[in-house]
Amino acid sequence: MANNSPSIALVLNAHLPFVRKPQYRQFYEERWLFEVISETYLPLLRMFRKLELENIPFRVNMVLSPTLLAMLSDELLCERYIEYLDNQIELAQKERRRLAGDPVFEPLADLYFAMYSRSREEFEDLYGRNIIRAFDYFSKKGYIELMTTAATHAFLPTYSDIPEAIDAQIESAIIAHRMEFGKNPSGFWLPQLGWYPGLEKHLRAYNLKYTIVTTKGALLGSPSPFYGSFSPVMTASHIAAFIRDAGATKAIWSETEGYPAHSVYRDFYRDIGYDLDPSYLAPHLYGVERGYTGFKYWAVTGKTDNKRPYEPSAASAQAIMHAHAYLSDRKVQARAASYWMKDRSPIIVCPYDAELFGHWWFEGIQFLEAFFRTMSRKDEENPLRLVTMSEYLSENPSCPRSEPEFSSWAEGGYAEAWLDGRNDWVLRHTRRAAERMRELTIRFPNESGLRERILNQAAREVLLAMSSDWALLLRSGKSADLAAKQIRESIYNFNHIYEMLSAHTVETEWLTSLEKRNNIFPYMNYHVFAPKK
Amino acid sequence: MNPEILSLLSDEELRTLAEKMNIYVPEGLERIFLIEEIIDAYEDDTSDKVYSHDAPDHLEEKKLAGTGFIPGRLEDISIPDYYNETYINAIVRDPLWIFAFWDIADSTRQKYIGEAETSRLLLRISEATGFEPSFSYDIVVSFDDRKWYINVPHPKRSYMIDLCIAKCHKVRILARSNIVRMPSQYLDISSKLPQVTRSLLVLSGSEELHLIEPKEENSLRIMSMEGE
Numbered sequence: 001m002a003n004n005s006p007s008i009a010l011v012l013n014a015h016l017p018f019v020r021k022p023q024y025r026q027f028y029e030e031r032w033l034f035e036v037i038s039e040t041y042l043p044l045l046r047m048f049r050k051l052e053l054e055n056i057p058f059r060v061n062m063v064l065s066p067t068l069l070a071m072l073s074d075e076l077l078c079e080r081y082i083e084y085l086d087n088q089i090e091l092a093q094k095e096r097r098r099l100a101g102d103p104v105f106e107p108l109a110d111l112y113f114a115m116y117s118r119s120r121e122e123f124e125d126l127y128g129r130n131i132i133r134a135f136d137y138f139s140k141k142g143y144i145e146l147m148t149t150a151a152t153h154a155f156l157p158t159y160s161d162i163p164e165a166i167d168a169q170i171e172s173a174i175i176a177h178r179m180e181f182g183k184n185p186s187g188f189w190l191p192q193l194g195w196y197p198g199l200e201k202h203l204r205a206y207n208l209k210y211t212i213v214t215t216k217g218a219l220l221g222s223p224s225p226f227y228g229s230f231s232p233v234m235t236a237s238h239i240a241a242f243i244r245d246a247g248a249t250k251a252i253w254s255e256t257e258g259y260p261a262h263s264v265y266r267d268f269y270r271d272i273g274y275d276l277d278p279s280y281l282a283p284h285l286y287g288v289e290r291g292y293t294g295f296k297y298w299a300v301t302g303k304t305d306n307k308r309p310y311e312p313s314a315a316s317a318q319a320i321m322h323a324h325a326y327l328s329d330r331k332v333q334a335r336a337a338s339y340w341m342k343d344r345s346p347i348i349v350c351p352y353d354a355e356l357f358g359h360w361w362f363e364g365i366q367f368l369e370a371f372f373r374t375m376s377r378k379d380e381e382n383p384l385r386l387v388t389m390s391e392y393l394s395e396n397p398s399c400p401r402s403e404p405e406f407s408s409w410a411e412g413g414y415a416e417a418w419l420d421g422r423n424d425w426v427l428r429h430t431r432r433a434a435e436r437m438r439e440l441t442i443r444f445p446n447e448s449g450l451r452e453r454i455l456n457q458a459a460r461e462v463l464l465a466m467s468s469d470w471a472l473l474l475r476s477g478k479s480a481d482l483a484a485k486q487i488r489e490s491i492y493n494f495n496h497i498y499e500m501l502s503a504h505t506v507e508t509e510w511l512t513s514l515e516k517r518n519n520i521f522p523y524m525n526y527h528v529f530a531p532k533k
Numbered sequence: 534m535n536p537e538i539l540s541l542l543s544d545e546e547l548r549t550l551a552e553k554m555n556i557y558v559p560e561g562l563e564r565i566f567l568i569e570e571i572i573d574a575y576e577d578d579t580s581d582k583v584y585s586h587d588a589p590d591h592l593e594e595k596k597l598a599g600t601g602f603i604p605g606r607l608e609d610i611s612i613p614d615y616y617n618e619t620y621i622n623a624i625v626r627d628p629l630w631i632f633a634f635w636d637i638a639d640s641t642r643q644k645y646i647g648e649a650e651t652s653r654l655l656l657r658i659s660e661a662t663g664f665e666p667s668f669s670y671d672i673v674v675s676f677d678d679r680k681w682y683i684n685v686p687h688p689k690r691s692y693m694i695d696l697c698i699a700k701c702h703k704v705r706i707l708a709r710s711n712i713v714r715m716p717s718q719y720l721d722i723s724s725k726l727p728q729v730t731r732s733l734l735v736l737s738g739s740e741e742l743h744l745i746e747p748k749e750e751n752s753l754r755i756m757s758m759e760g761e
Contacts, residue, residue, distance in 0.1 A: 017597070021607075032597055158624055161711040196625075197714075216742050219734060220717045224726060228733030246738030336736055340729045406625060406716035414627040414716060421538060424680060427624065428634050432616055469597065479597055485607045492610045 004345050006334035007387045009242070010371075011212060011351035013189050014041065015065035015153055017469035017486075018520050022076055026286040029482055033071050034084040035294060037131070038119045040358035043365040045134050046122070048143060051372055058372040059386045062354070063147045063189040064135060066176035067467070070520045073180070078129040085123070088116040088294065091284045095272075095295060104309045108297045111312060136181055145388035147187035148177040151521070154466035155418050157196040157406055158427055164441075165434035165466070166202045168528040172463060172521055174206055179523060186210065186390055191468050192417075193217070193244065193351075193409040200237040200403075205532070210240040210389055212351050217407025218243040226400035230337040230346035232393070233402035240393055241404050247333055248350040251326055252361075259322040260361035263300050264314045268360055270298040270307055296362075319363040323370035327384070334384055347392055348384075410472075423474035426465075429491045433462045434529070436498055441530035443501075450506050455526040457515055458497040462529070464518060465490035493518070538682045539568045543672070546684060547571065615679060621656075621696040623710040628688035628718040631658075634680040635696050635708065645698055646676050657695040657704070658683055661712045671697075688718045719746035 016036065021027035051058050064072075071077050092113035099105040127134050138144045150156060151172035159165040170188070177185050186209040190199075195213045203211060215229050218241065225233045229243035252258050259265075273281060273293040285291050298307035299315070330348050337346035357364030375386045387395075410417035418427075437459060447455055465487050473483035493514060500506055539547065547567050551558045556574050558567060621635035633656065637645075645652045654676055659669040674681060685692055694710040720739055722731070739745060 029597075161622075215738055216744065219720055219737060219739055219742070219744055222717075222721075224720065224722075224730060224734060226727075226730050226733075228730065228735075228737035228739075230733055230737065243737075246742060333736065337733065340732050340736075406714075412627060415625060416627055419624065419626045419632045419682075424632060424634070427622075427632075428615070428636075428679075429612060431622065473597060482607070485610070488610045488612050489607070491612045495612065 007347040011061040012354035013063040014354035018067040028286045056376045085120040148173045148185040149189035152463045152467040153191040155194045155468035160196045164438040171528045196406045200235040200239040204237040212242045213404045214407045215246040217404045220405035221402040225402045234399040242349045245348045266362040267298045319366040320370040423471040433494045437529040456524040459526040461490045461494040621708045621710045623713045631683045653699045661691040661693045688715045720744045
């Protein structure tokens, strides 16, 4: 007898591009990592611990991208994170002094002091500077199901005609995952949910079982998915493609209508880094005159510059209400879908970038906690069952056949975000580098020693240049200077290696210095770019 | 769609695009105003598609909130503008646009630039239905061009692009691109779909995502922008 009680799966993609600049004493963009550790990853783990302690069952699929794993396990960056926290605690103390006696703002300075002090205590003492192990712990306990994604979050559809580039992204990712967690993942997160027909063959070749595609890509698939977005579809290569739920997407992603836009939540943009005297902020901004400090005292309020002060307790209450509303809407959807799906369990798939919770939407972790708590209450009013994707597939192994259409979750829904007058120059170089890397694997099939080292570094540089994040930043204009330099540096490094190999020379000192700087994927084997038989 | 991309189109292509977008174009309308009209119509068309335009690009910007240009930071490394090879690549952008880029080896380039009076460089876009192209059209480009956004007539069909030199009514192919298959734009709602699927597609958001092909009298713009 088929069980058709509806399911819901939450998926969090934790990812940052690789930014590590040991040649600088401080590098502003390394703070991207530090901010999300403090605001998203540590609070997530804190919530997981609390739920476990209270015996509240929860399930979540989590992606820890290979670049993020590389940074979280890097000694230098972990040391710098502690320095960052010390600096933030110092700024919080200054803020407490500056705001002493102010009934509205002093408590907010206290909040940041407590947040950064707690982060330091947990990161250093509780986790021993290794939060990857903490995620692994919850994975082994069965609370979270870990997935991987492309090695450097490349937007795969723009490399569809260079199969070796696709394989290199997948294979390097699987090795990175295995090195950290001791086993291969079953699920593969498509960077930017970028899918193209044919990708499934590559995923299948690495024994991956499932992935997630956009609603649009799935609905435009061939044939139309029998159960709409309420069931994964099975591709010809036997990869299950789960389908992102459009309603769940809108509720949270929408910058204009989504929950995070509510007036009581903390405003992301209004930061003392842009309000206070630069000389006061100078010791805390890594040599940058203006930038985000993380100290934000104002609520979203509305479309006005005249913001209201942030009230954490009101925002917390709202986050709980939003969790209830979110679930209520999903229940309505589930009931409607169940009406048509008598023979199988409808599933609502809710994938988000992890950093949306806590970093952008400051109260997002409270929302998630309320979501899990409410889900754990068994009553007739809540027909939904929280599952991981593997659990769903093991209970529903047979899925309707369909091939999703070329698609992504970026603006436009296809490849528009990566093919724009501001960033389309990138592909000329990254695709050429990937093709030349393939050529090198043929020219140098069995190298060892110095030549193997240089070939491995060449492979790292190609992967780094392929990161989809840089092209997005070029398009948005934010951090575009850094993005352009990152791409050019990797392409330059690759081209230099290519020329050295052609001239049968190796600049050992240069290579050693580069290996130390761009030390991602220490186990790299350049054959990941080799043509597959 | 932006003015930069549109400026790459010929006058004729702009007029065809405007026609497909149901924009009235008076005789003699200057090119710059035609581009403005297309952009305006396009923005009108997308402004009410709020449902899914809030794409994760927004979060990427927040997650990676940066500082802009910091003078002197990071070495300004230069890389070649192009590679001394002759090739052309085609990449799908969306159901109706291909992004093509190419290089021409210096020796070939010099040879034809010397004959610029009599030689023209062109892109020949062909529908790749089998072994032989079945339909094609040309876009004339200059020797300084190295990329082009190409508007193709039909989603769900395959195309390839030849980089050609035309001289004295003879056309020589310098390079041929990979074949690209254009994605579909609209749901194929045929009467064969069972009621359960039709209902679940609606519940899945097919209408809000504008995946239903508009009727003739209310035709949508040529480029769909609803992301997710």
